[in-house]
Amino acid sequence: MNVDLFITCLNDALFPRTGEATVRLLERLGCDVRFNAAQTCCGQMHFNSGYQEDALKLVRHFVETFRDAEVVVAPSGSCVGMVRDLYVKAAEWAGDETLLREVRLLAPRVFELSEFLVHHLGVEDVGAYYPHRVTYHQTCHAMRVLRVGDAPLKLLQNVRGLMLVALPNVEQCCGFGGTFSVKNADTSTAMLADKVQNVLSTDVEACTAGDNSCLMHIGGGLSRLRSGTRVVHLAEILASTEQEVFA
Amino acid sequence: MSAGGIKPKTTFQQAAKVTLANSQMRRNLRHATTTIRDKRLRTVAELPDWEALRDEGARIKDHVLANLGEYLLDLEASVKRRGGHVHWARDAEEAREIVAKIAASHGAREVIKVKSISTDEIELNAALERHGIRAIETDLAELIVQLADDRPSHILVPAIHKGRAEIRDLFRAKLGAELLTDDPKHLAEAARVYLREKFLTTKVAVSGANFAVAESGTVCVVESEGNGRMCVTLPDVLISVMGIEKVLPTWQDAAVFLRLLPRSSTAERMNPYTSFWSGVTEGDGPQEFHLVLLDNGRTDVLADDVGRQTLRCIRCSACLNVCPVYERTGGHAYGSVYPGPIGAILTPQLLHLEDKNANTLPWASSLCGACYDACPVKINIPEVLLYLRGKINEAKPLSAEAVAFKTVAWVMAEPHRFEGALKLARTGQGPLVKDGAIHALPGLLSGWTDARDLPAFPKQSFREWWRASRER
Ligand code: SF4
Numbered sequence: 001m002n003v004d005l006f007i008t009c010l011n012d013a014l015f016p017r018t019g020e021a022t023v024r025l026l027e028r029l030g031c032d033v034r035f036n037a038a039q040t041c042c043g044q045m046h047f048n049s050g051y052q053e054d055a056l057k058l059v060r061h062f063v064e065t066f067r068d069a070e071v072v073v074a075p076s077g078s079c080v081g082m083v084r085d086l087y088v089k090a091a092e093w094a095g096d097e098t099l100l101r102e103v104r105l106l107a108p109r110v111f112e113l114s115e116f117l118v119h120h121l122g123v124e125d126v127g128a129y130y131p132h133r134v135t136y137h138q139t140c141h142a143m144r145v146l147r148v149g150d151a152p153l154k155l156l157q158n159v160r161g162l163m164l165v166a167l168p169n170v171e172q173c174c175g176f177g178g179t180f181s182v183k184n185a186d187t188s189t190a191m192l193a194d195k196v197q198n199v200l201s202t203d204v205e206a207c208t209a210g211d212n213s214c215l216m217h218i219g220g221g222l223s224r225l226r227s228g229t230r231v232v233h234l235a236e237i238l239a240s241t242e243q244e245v246f247a
Numbered sequence: 248m249s250a251g252g253i254k255p256k257t258t259f260q261q262a263a264k265v266t267l268a269n270s271q272m273r274r275n276l277r278h279a280t281t282t283i284r285d286k287r288l289r290t291v292a293e294l295p296d297w298e299a300l301r302d303e304g305a306r307i308k309d310h311v312l313a314n315l316g317e318y319l320l321d322l323e324a325s326v327k328r329r330g331g332h333v334h335w336a337r338d339a340e341e342a343r344e345i346v347a348k349i350a351a352s353h354g355a356r357e358v359i360k361v362k363s364i365s366t367d368e369i370e371l372n373a374a375l376e377r378h379g380i381r382a383i384e385t386d387l388a389e390l391i392v393q394l395a396d397d398r399p400s401h402i403l404v405p406a407i408h409k410g411r412a413e414i415r416d417l418f419r420a421k422l423g424a425e426l427l428t429d430d431p432k433h434l435a436e437a438a439r440v441y442l443r444e445k446f447l448t449t450k451v452a453v454s455g456a457n458f459a460v461a462e463s464g465t466v467c468v469v470e471s472e473g474n475g476r477m478c479v480t481l482p483d484v485l486i487s488v489m490g491i492e493k494v495l496p497t498w499q500d501a502a503v504f505l506r507l508l509p510r511s512s513t514a515e516r517m518n519p520y521t522s523f524w525s526g527v528t529e530g531d532g533p534q535e536f537h538l539v540l541l542d543n544g545r546t547d548v549l550a551d552d553v554g555r556q557t558l559r560c561i562r563c564s565a566c567l568n569v570c571p572v573y574e575r576t577g578g579h580a581y582g583s584v585y586p587g588p589i590g591a592i593l594t595p596q597l598l599h600l601e602d603k604n605a606n607t608l609p610w611a612s613s614l615c616g617a618c619y620d621a622c623p624v625k626i627n628i629p630e631v632l633l634y635l636r637g638k639i640n641e642a643k644p645l646s647a648e649a650v651a652f653k654t655v656a657w658v659m660a661e662p663h664r665f666e667g668a669l670k671l672a673r674t675g676q677g678p679l680v681k682d683g684a685i686h687a688l689p690g691l692l693s694g695w696t697d698a699r700d701l702p703a704f705p706k707q708s709f710r711e712w713w714r715a716s717r718e719r
């Protein structure tokens with residue numbers, strides 16, 4: 001299957017290893033992975049911060065870039081959430097009928113990594129090996145916008161050597177929320193404090209999730225506490241094998 | 248008295264700073280919201296048709312909103328037919344005057360009140376005070392808030408932020424109750440003794456309305472304590488203040504909301520008291536009934552295609568109870584009688600997006616979406632939040648933040664600009680990076696590094712890796 005990778009601007013800039021892992025993983029599963037270098041950013045940060053006109057430029061750019069893709073896969077629930085859920089709104093609010101039509105055609109072909117693997121490729125065991133104690137943080141957009149359900153858990157349960165520990169209060173937001181973390185830093189920090197406490201209570205080596213934006217937040221808190229617990233993107237765990245450890 | 252109103256005195260950020268520091272309140276809130284969240288999930292799961300019921304609730308509300316004028320006129324006609332009076336209040340000022348005039352015309356020095364968040368919205372108590380009339384809250388939690396000279400912190404459990412010991416001290420000081428313990432039973436008894444006397448001696452009552460049925464002119468209040476029942480049956484004169492969006496066409500519609508409301512709000516299968524009244528009945532109940540229909544910004548919300556769904560709200564408070572922001576900051580941070588997610592979208596809209604403090608509320612959300620999942624009438628709160636953020640930004644003069652966003656959008660519109668910016672950032676971050684991470688950022692971004700580290704830009708971006716490894 002031809003898979004167009006949407007790496008997302010955050011991963012491209014700050015977490016290239018997640019991208020590398022995603023490529024290796026998809027290729028291992030027989031996908032023909034392409035990377036269209038024209039891609040940049042989905043526009044979520046702008047749209048969510050109330051700069052809809054600016055976001056619209058990025059929405060148009062995304063649609064142009066991926067118009068001809070068979071499927072687009074991204075290692076980020078929140079960026080895929082933006083495309084699938086909010087691109088329609090962006091086009092509607094702008095009153096752009098042409099864009100709306102294009103978005104309606106493209107959005108259903110854009111998938112978050114775990115849902116693509118489980119629901120689309122029908123794979124639950126990706127042949128990974130990762131011999132550590134790990135807890136899984138359910139990110140809000142994957143859970144409530146994309147409804148990925150237990151797809152990530154199924155994948156993790158089949159990773160050899162991995163011991164999955166349930167995260168208390170798993171359904172609660174980590175407090176990132178994009179610019180919320182800066183604009184309402186005090187509230188965001190209070191939410192983060194509880195999330196970090198929950199992660200630490202599981203006594204794991206690493207906390208994983210399908211989204212580096214949330215992980216950057218949780219990881220930033222864990223690191224500030226010098227806690228010794230890491231964050232690692234789901235793709236990196238799934239890409240790891242006995243031969244090659246990614247995370 | 249319990250202060251009210253919908254105009255926040257400060258921005259959400261400033262108010263949250265204060266409330267976040269209150270550790271007692273944080274513990275009380277966490278306990279209360281966690282308990283009710285779990286219970287709600289259990290009671291909702293009992294109904295196999297819950298999702299269909301939510302759809303039905305949303306559908307009925309949308310239908311009403313699309314034909315609001317017609318149903319309000321029906322309601323007016325029905326209430327009059329049953330011997331009641333109907334008053335139309337364009338804004339808070341008009342509504343306050345209507346109620347005060349009616350109360351004064353009966354020579355009232357005191358009125359009893361129940362279930363009336365809309366009267367808090369219009370700051371009725373203070374207005375009555377100016378007319379020399381004391382308003383007495385009879386809902387237990389409202390009474391606590393009133394005695395403490397505080398503001399409600401929740402739309403359903405206004406005293407959710409208060410602990411039992413605090414309440415005991417309050418009852419001792421304000422009601423002269425001889426309370427040795429903070430046992431809830433004894434606290435309730437002290438309130439009961441005080442209220443019983445008020446119910447039996449006060450001639451005028453003011454209530455809110457959960458909804459009103461247009462076909463029969465029936466008003467309904469749903470509550471847990473029975474104090475509402477006392478309020479709407481014992482006095483001679485009853486004045487009900489109701490937001491215009493609360494009208495429902497038929498009893499069948501009311502039945503849908505009587506199923507949706509208790510499970511969403513108190514996580515109960517059925518609330519203990521549901522009172523209905525239609526106009527006046529000779530020799531039974533109040534002999535004079537007034538219905539005040541309150542607009543106060545609602546028709547303008549109605550006129551907005553995206554914002555309109557806000558008016559579906561049945562004030563169940565489910566969105567507050569699941570909101571991680573509300574759980575940390577409490578209701579006071581929202582500066583309005585409507586706190587939490589619904590407050591974040593309702594308050595600024597009622598104020599026509601003109602109030603600079605209320606206009607910070609749409610940003611008081613991490614957009615986690617828990618409110619949307621919980622809402623029994625499926626108000627897409629995250630969508631409205633985003634929409635309002637856009638409208639508020641649009642109306643503002645160009646800020647440093649807006650310029651920054653514009654610049655980023657310009658950079659991101661072209662991959663080569665993005666790549667160039669990355670290279671620049673990599674060089675520029677030099678002095679900020681220590682041990683592979685950034686621990687302090689300047690300016691706007693310092694909010695992040697106050698509590699969190701940030702990873703440094705790595706040597707190679709993904710696209711550079713791809714080019715190097717794939718396109719040889
Ligand atoms: S917005 Fe929905 S969940 Fe919140 S109070 Fe209103 S009806 Fe209830």
